[in-house]
Amino acid sequence: MIRHFFVNRFVISLVAVLLGMGILTGALSPAFRKPENLGNLMSQAVPLCFAALGQTFALLVGGVDLSVGGLMSTITAIGAHLINASSGTKEVLQWLICSIILSILFGAVNGTLIAHLGLQPLITTLCTGIVGQGIALALVRRPSGYIPRSVVKFLAYEKGLLRLPVIYLLISFILVLFYLGYTRPGRHIYAVGGNKRAAMVAGIPVSSVVMKAYILASLFSGIGGVFLTCRLGCGDPTVGNPFTLDSVIAVLLGGMSFAGGEGTPVGSMLGGLLLVVIGNALNMVGISPFYQYIVKGVIFLTAVAIHGRQRRHS
Amino acid sequence: MSKANVVLQLRGIKKRFPGVQALKGVDFDLYENEIHALVGENGAGKTTLMNVLTGVTRKDAGEILFKGKKIEIRHPSQARALGIAYVTQELSLCENLSVMENVVLGMEPVSKRLVKTIAWGEVKRKAQDVLAKVGLKIDLQRRVRELSLPDRYKVELAKALFIKPKVLILDEPTVAFSAADVQHLFNLLRLLRREGCSTVFITHHIEEVFELADRVSVLRDGCLVGTRKVDSSLTSGELIKMMTGKESFYTRSKGNKRDKEILRVEGLTTKVISDINMNLFEGEILGVAGLAGAGRTELLEALFGARRIVKGKIYINGKIVKPQSPSIMIKQKVCYVPEDRRKKGLFLSLSVSRNIGVLSMDQHVRYGLLLERDERRTIKQYIDQLRIVPPSLDRAVALLSGGNQQKVLLARALKSGAKILLLNDPTRGIDVGAKFELYDFIHNLTQRGISIILVSSDLDELLGLSDRIAVMYQGRMVAILERTEATKEIVLRYMFGNTEK
Numbered sequence: 001m002i003r004h005f006f007v008n009r010f011v012i013s014l015v016a017v018l019l020g021m022g023i024l025t026g027a028l029s030p031a032f033r034k035p036e037n038l039g040n041l042m043s044q045a046v047p048l049c050f051a052a053l054g055q056t057f058a059l060l061v062g063g064v065d066l067s068v069g070g071l072m073s074t075i076t077a078i079g080a081h082l083i084n085a086s087s088g089t090k091e092v093l094q095w096l097i098c099s100i101i102l103s104i105l106f107g108a109v110n111g112t113l114i115a116h117l118g119l120q121p122l123i124t125t126l127c128t129g130i131v132g133q134g135i136a137l138a139l140v141r142r143p144s145g146y147i148p149r150s151v152v153k154f155l156a157y158e159k160g161l162l163r164l165p166v167i168y169l170l171i172s173f174i175l176v177l178f179y180l181g182y183t184r185p186g187r188h189i190y191a192v193g194g195n196k197r198a199a200m201v202a203g204i205p206v207s208s209v210v211m212k213a214y215i216l217a218s219l220f221s222g223i224g225g226v227f228l229t230c231r232l233g234c235g236d237p238t239v240g241n242p243f244t245l246d247s248v249i250a251v252l253l254g255g256m257s258f259a260g261g262e263g264t265p266v267g268s269m270l271g272g273l274l275l276v277v278i279g280n281a282l283n284m285v286g287i288s289p290f291y292q293y294i295v296k297g298v299i300f301l302t303a304v305a306i307h308g309r310q311r312r313h314s
Numbered sequence: 315m316s317k318a319n320v321v322l323q324l325r326g327i328k329k330r331f332p333g334v335q336a337l338k339g340v341d342f343d344l345y346e347n348e349i350h351a352l353v354g355e356n357g358a359g360k361t362t363l364m365n366v367l368t369g370v371t372r373k374d375a376g377e378i379l380f381k382g383k384k385i386e387i388r389h390p391s392q393a394r395a396l397g398i399a400y401v402t403q404e405l406s407l408c409e410n411l412s413v414m415e416n417v418v419l420g421m422e423p424v425s426k427r428l429v430k431t432i433a434w435g436e437v438k439r440k441a442q443d444v445l446a447k448v449g450l451k452i453d454l455q456r457r458v459r460e461l462s463l464p465d466r467y468k469v470e471l472a473k474a475l476f477i478k479p480k481v482l483i484l485d486e487p488t489v490a491f492s493a494a495d496v497q498h499l500f501n502l503l504r505l506l507r508r509e510g511c512s513t514v515f516i517t518h519h520i521e522e523v524f525e526l527a528d529r530v531s532v533l534r535d536g537c538l539v540g541t542r543k544v545d546s547s548l549t550s551g552e553l554i555k556m557m558t559g560k561e562s563f564y565t566r567s568k569g570n571k572r573d574k575e576i577l578r579v580e581g582l583t584t585k586v587i588s589d590i591n592m593n594l595f596e597g598e599i600l601g602v603a604g605l606a607g608a609g610r611t612e613l614l615e616a617l618f619g620a621r622r623i624v625k626g627k628i629y630i631n632g633k634i635v636k637p638q639s640p641s642i643m644i645k646q647k648v649c650y651v652p653e654d655r656r657k658k659g660l661f662l663s664l665s666v667s668r669n670i671g672v673l674s675m676d677q678h679v680r681y682g683l684l685l686e687r688d689e690r691r692t693i694k695q696y697i698d699q700l701r702i703v704p705p706s707l708d709r710a711v712a713l714l715s716g717g718n719q720q721k722v723l724l725a726r727a728l729k730s731g732a733k734i735l736l737l738n739d740p741t742r743g744i745d746v747g748a749k750f751e752l753y754d755f756i757h758n759l760t761q762r763g764i765s766i767i768l769v770s771s772d773l774d775e776l777l778g779l780s781d782r783i784a785v786m787y788q789g790r791m792v793a794i795l796e797r798t799e800a801t802k803e804i805v806l807r808y809m810f811g812n813t814e815k
Contacts, residue, residue: 004455182431184422187411191419194408201406202420202473203391261410 005181005264010255010307014270018277025281032284039161043231045276046165047072050224051247052254052272053176053265054217059251060180060193061213062260063114063121068247070132071106071218072225072240075099077136079226080145080235087151096155096226103222106132107215115210129244136237143236147229156230165227172220176265189213193261221247250275253303320382321346321512322398322481327366327376329359332716334744336362338536339376344481349503349513351527351544353520354557357742357771358533360516361403364483368393368400381480391420399474400483405466407458407473414441414454417472444472447505449498464490471499475506482506483514488522489607500526518605519810520550532556551803558773558802572598572781575632576765577734579617582626586612587789590626594734594767597760601780602769603805609789610769611653614736617767618650619643630734644673649732651723653739653769659723660711667693667707669722673730696725700755717748724755728764735759735766741775753779773802787811 005011026033051068058065082095110128113119149156157164180186191199192209200206225240232239253274254267278299282292322344329337337359344350352360365371367378369387378385380396387393393400407416415422418437424430441454450468458466467490474482482503488496503513503526515527523530524544530553532539539556542548577594587609594600604610615621617628619637628635630646637643640650652658661669670693671678678689690707697705700721702714711722720740727735737756741749756766756779770776776783783800785793785808793808 178431182434184424184430184432187415187422187432188420190411191408191415194410195406198406198408198416198419201390201394203394204420261408 005177005266008255008264008267010253010267011264011270014254014267014274018270018274021274021277021281025277025284029281029284029286032281035161037280037284039158039163041276041280042161042166043158043163044280045273046163046169047224047228047231048243048246048250048276049169049269049272050172050227051221051243052250052268053172054220054222054224055247055251056176056217056254056256056263056265056268057189057213057220058121058125058217059248059256059258059263060189060260061210062193062196062258063210063214064125064248064258065110065214065217065221066122066125066244066248067106067110067129067132067218068221068224069240069242069244070129070134070136071103071221072228072243073136073237074102074132074139074240075222075225076229076232076239077139077235077237078102079147079229080140083145083147083151085146085148089151089154092152092155099222099226100219103218103225104215106222107218108211110218111211111214114214115207133237133241136240140235140237143234143239145235147233147235149230149233152230155226165230168223168227172223173265173269176220180265185209185212190261193259195261246275247272249300252307253300255307319346320344321380322367323379324363324367325377325379327363327378328374329362329366329371330374334716336536337366337373340533340536340538342531342538343541344512344514345529346512347507347510348528349507349515349526351523351530352514352516352533353518353523353530353553354533354539355771355773358557359536360533361485362536363533364400364485364514364516368398368483370400370402394420394477397477397480398483399477399479399481401467401470401474401485401487403485403489405470407466407470409459410457412455412457413445413450413452413461413469414438416458416469417441417444417476419473421476440476441472444475445469447475447502448472449495449502464492464495467491468495479511481512481514483516485516486518487515488517488519496522520553521810523553524550534558554803554806558806571595576630577617578629578632580627580629582613582616582628583624584612584616584621585624587616587786590791592784592791592794594765595781596765597763598781599756599760599766599768599779601776601783602767602786603773603776603783603809604769604786605809606771608786608809610786611738612789613786614650614738614767614769617643618648618736620650644730644732647731647733648736649673649727649730649734650736651720651727651738651740653742655716655719655723660719662712663710665708666697666702666711666714666722669711670696670725670729673726677729692729693725696729700725701751715748717744717752720744720748720752721755724752728759733764735764736769737766738769739771740768741770741772749775773805777802777805785809 031037054068055065078098079095083091106128110125113124114121155164180189188204188209191204192206196206228239250271251263251268254263254271256263278296279292282295287295320343324340324342326339326341327337328339340363342363354360362371366373369389369392408419414437418441423433423436425433438454448468448471450465450472452465458469487499491499506513517523527544529541529543531541534557572595574596575593576596579590579592582590590613602610602613612621616623617637619639619642623637628637635646656662667690671689675684678685693707702718702721711719741752760766768779777800781797783795783797783805784791785805787809788811
């Protein structure tokens with residue numbers, strides 16, 4: 001089963017584009033080639049890849065999760081609230097537990113409204129995301145607080161090319177692969193995304209599958225928020241915002257479709273990675289961040305257009 | 315047969331849909347080890363009866379006994395759990411999943427280890443078994459999306475067999491199949507019969523009843539006409555009489571003079587229909603008969619410019635016309651009233667007046683502004699003329715009954731000044747009273763010089779209203795009959811592709 005997660009045209013073309021970009025940028029910019037930058041690139045990719053893993057579940061059941069940004073911001077805000085320079089592991093654990101509970105709560109609210117009350121995923125998660133943004137702003141008004149690296153060592157230890165967050169990400173990724181590829185609940189997520197009616201007739205509890213998908217979606221973006229906070233070293237009430245759309249774009253690049261039931265976690269990870277590499281490469285070749293938005297937008301449009309074409313022709 | 319051998323009993327099943335009583339107290343018995351054909355005209359209630367049995371729709375009254383015990387089925391998965399497998403006409407497959415996953419969907423075998431993973435080896439083996447039974451040799455990993463329609467049907471059939479059903483229900487399974495596939499299916503059903511599985515087989519093909527079934531039940535207008543053993547005492551003529559009932563119940567008085575040809579079609583060909591030749595006279599009603607899928611809707615839509623025409627010429631009043639889009643044809647005073655009024659015809663949330671006026675707003679525009687009072691006055695005339703109830707201009711059309719919605723569509727066509735009306739099953743899902751009102755109205759239209767092409771699944775209606783009846787079979791027009799020579803038996807024979815006289 002998992003073989004087809006890795007061998008499909010989205011994954012192959014993403015790997016090709018990633019390699020191509022790497023070689024091209026490496027040739028243009030010596031800084032890009034440096035090992036420090038590669039390590040940096042990997043750590044940079046962690047929060048977005050977690051968010052993309054989460055978004056994968058939402059799109060698989062034919063929905064979308066736009067509360068990602070609000071949730072991630074809230075988690076950094078809570079971090080700034082609970083942790084300071086004199087904190088120890090105890091406070092960090094408190095924060096972690098808080099973050100996980102909050103993520104599950106967000107997912108449960110999204111899931112209940114969508115699966116049981118039949119609300120539109122787009123609007124529902126947009127609204128819960130705004131609520132998340134509100135909580136974050138209530139906790140910290142502006143980027144503030146101090147979360148020292150030394151305190152969150154067991155989460156974010158870095159030395160040379162060894163990056164602990166990357167290892168956590170890889171473990172999560174393998175668990176997701178296993179879940180979606182080899183377990184009944186995982187396959188039922190695909191079935192529900194493919195044809196709700198067929199799933200229902202086959203006795204699959206459609207509503208609880210959708211519920212589960214949204215909880216997993218929030219859980220993974222929440223974990224992304226934790227690693228984002230560790231990287232930042234402070235709390236910032238709006239830092240999560242770009243992750244909402246970036247995670248959606250990442251999974252679309254990875255071959256998912258708003259119709260549901262399409263795409264794989266492999267594609268989503270690569271999609272997330274590609275976004276980060278594009279940003280990094282543009283920095284490295286000296287394009288101002290203000291112009292990067294334009295370049296990014298055009299690249300995404302092109303990619304989505306190509307995918308759409310391929311899908312229509314298959 | 316003794317009671318012990320009855321596996322399934324339906325008693326006094328009633329079901330009402332808005333505007334129509336679909337089942338009026340139907341009794342139905344299924345014996346062990348039998349193949350039971352269920353026949354009847356479109357809309358007789360065959361599919362509804364099976365939907366009720368399998369929990370797709372809830373019944374209003376009646377009871378269901380399975381192996382002698384009363385059961386309440388509220389959900390299709392409950393029927394499946396009891397061993398009642400139902401293969402509907404619209405397949406319910408997950409097209410994004412592989413063939414084997416679809417076969418075992420919802421009942422995937424899992425390993426007995428600590429972490430319960432799907433036992434793919436077992437899935438493969440079991441899927442292969444049932445797929446071999448239905449005669450589908452195919453890579454198990456293929457996505458269902460990539461399969462042809464007949465192959466998809468076989469996957470659905472394999473999915474049904476996977477639960478080792480006691481009762482298998484097939485709704486018109488042979489529609490998608492080639493002759494060889496049909497034979498394979500029949501052999502499979504005979505094999506299942508030996509293995510203790512009973513089959514309910516909905517079909518439109520009389521010859522299949524005689525070839526396969528042990529017994530046959532006939533439904534008409536939501537009632538059971540009778541259940542007969544299939545043996546030498548039963549003839550196909552008898553069966554057709556049971557299906558269609560009494561002789562023509564509506565006859566119009568006037569014959570058509572046929573002095574002015576208003577429409578001529580030569581060699582019309584699209585993707586679905588081929589080489590259609592026909593003509594239509596002023597004030598004539600040309601009925602078009604045919605089974606579902608024979609190309610009747612395609613023909614009307616092609617004439618209305620809603621389908622791509624590959625070949626052929628169309629003349630209106632002797633002048634050649636190219637039906638490239640509906641708006642071109644509306645200018646030619648051709649108007650189409652589709653069969654699925656809610657989906658293809660009406661703006662459900664808009665008012666009656668907006669729905670009627672949408673094609674003909676130009677009539678009331680001066681200096682680019684809509685003279686609403688003027689428009690409303692005209693619309694009101696149509697509402698009164700057609701006796702639309704309630705006679706309100708501003709009611710949302712979704713709130714009207716089926717019959718009145720149909721009248722709204724007719725009013726729209728008439729107000730646009732249509733001279734040629736293409737009516738597609740105008741009385742489908744309409745109660746009897748409204749039906750006769752519509753018949754009178756359609757008849758009146760012809761006296762005003764409006765010509766009508768009428769497609770209908772109701773043969774009585776066609777025979778009663780039409781001046782001539784054209785019969786379609788598999789995309790071709792196999793006969794055009796004068797009303798005087800058309801009887802139900804003859805039309806049915808052509809409908810089933812039997813062209814010998």
